[in-house]
Amino acid sequence: MLRPVIAGVDGSQESLAAAEWAAREAVRRERPLRLAHVRNWHPRQDGEPPTAAQRHLAQRALRQAEDRIRRTCPNVVVDDVQVDGPATAALLSLSEQADVLVLGSRGLSGFTGFLVGSVALGVVARCERPVVLVRAEEEAADEHLPGRDGGASVRTGYRDVVLALDLNDPCDEVIEFAFEAARTRGARLRAVHAWQPPSPLTLGPGEIGLVEGPYRAEEWLGFMTAVLQVWRDKYPGVEVVETVTQSRPQSVLVRAASGASLLVVGRRITDRPAGPRTGPVAHAAIHHVGCPVAVVPHA
Structure with a gap:
């Protein structure tokens, strides 16, 4: 059923x-x-x-x-x-x-x-x-692109589905939800990752942060492409746009979701003593983004 x-x-x-x-x-x-x-x-x-x-x-x-x-x-x-x-x-x-x-x-x-x-x-x-x-x-028209006259319409294509992709911990459940949302709408999927220069204390061996500054964005973009390739193969009809930005993830998501039909973010399921939390990125999304926000839990 x-x-x-x-x-x-x-x-x-x-x-x-x-x-x-x-x-x-x-x-x-x-x-x-x-x-x-x-x-x-x-x-x-x-x-x-x-x-x-x-x-x-x-x-x-x-x-x-x-x-x-x-x-x-x-x-x-x-x-x-x-x-x-x-x-x-x-x-x-x-x-x-x-x-x-x-x-x-x-x-x-x-x-x-x-x-x-x-x-x-x-x-x-x-x-x-x-x-x-x-x-x-x-309203229904908010999910769609403006009509030829610039007004609201439900006869035009869907606005982008935006995926907040954490490349430090990419999660299949979150990615699949976003691709499926884009497929059912016939919409473009825009995958967004925000990165910040690491401090020497946060680096691990072989991390992208060891790369010279001007090349970090290129390295992150290459990693995003590799992560999403299996999903591109599974959803060949979904157009994907990949974006990496050096900034705070919360700020990047609020900007990226402007004009979107749906924002998809992940939330890690934890058993911490402090109790369940949404996490800073999901928290910012559900408080400051104007379009519908899908919060997808993952292990």
Whole structure:
């Protein structure tokens, strides 16, 4: 049985945008869509049953999302589910059944970037399936290139899919997700790696940092080409553009994702005593990038 694309729905504008994006993604992936509503997000005690008002609000939120999806993606196969909170734990449990989990974010602010709620951050930091965050203002046309008149259009090709590629630890799960996203969209894949000159204390034998400064970018680019070659062979229809830049990875990603249809970043799954973390690059992406951000966990 195919894993569904699951979208968290709570009746907010960001969750409606996430549900609509999830519907389009389900069509692209040829997967069913499941709308999920968490009742009683913060129960006072375990096993506390939802009230009649909470059940009514849950049903209304799901119907509202389904009505919106039917207007924009009438061919998607959709069902829904209601589960009880706490919200983070409930969404993590649901994600075990998902191909992709899609959640909403309230959009960009002038000072802090993405206004990402604590539930979404908790899910991203712990989820073992890919999670996509979608801002409230996201529309179908935002994924596409402008029309001939420069206006928004859904009839043009897709904007680039951007892959944040860590060449110090390239991960197959992250790379495959990005190539598959580009393939299903017929989009160009832009792989981006940011590097910084190492200090003498961080160098190991044979590392690229030993190469003279002017040649480091060329060496990194050659390494990127080698890493991606097997994926080019597997996805011959995907056009790939490779970019290496000397700068902070967080800054490079924010610039690279401007005008993209999707940014794909990785998150390492760890058992550190400090608990789950998103990592600095994924953290910057989900807080400061305007397009949908896919966070792909990997070992």
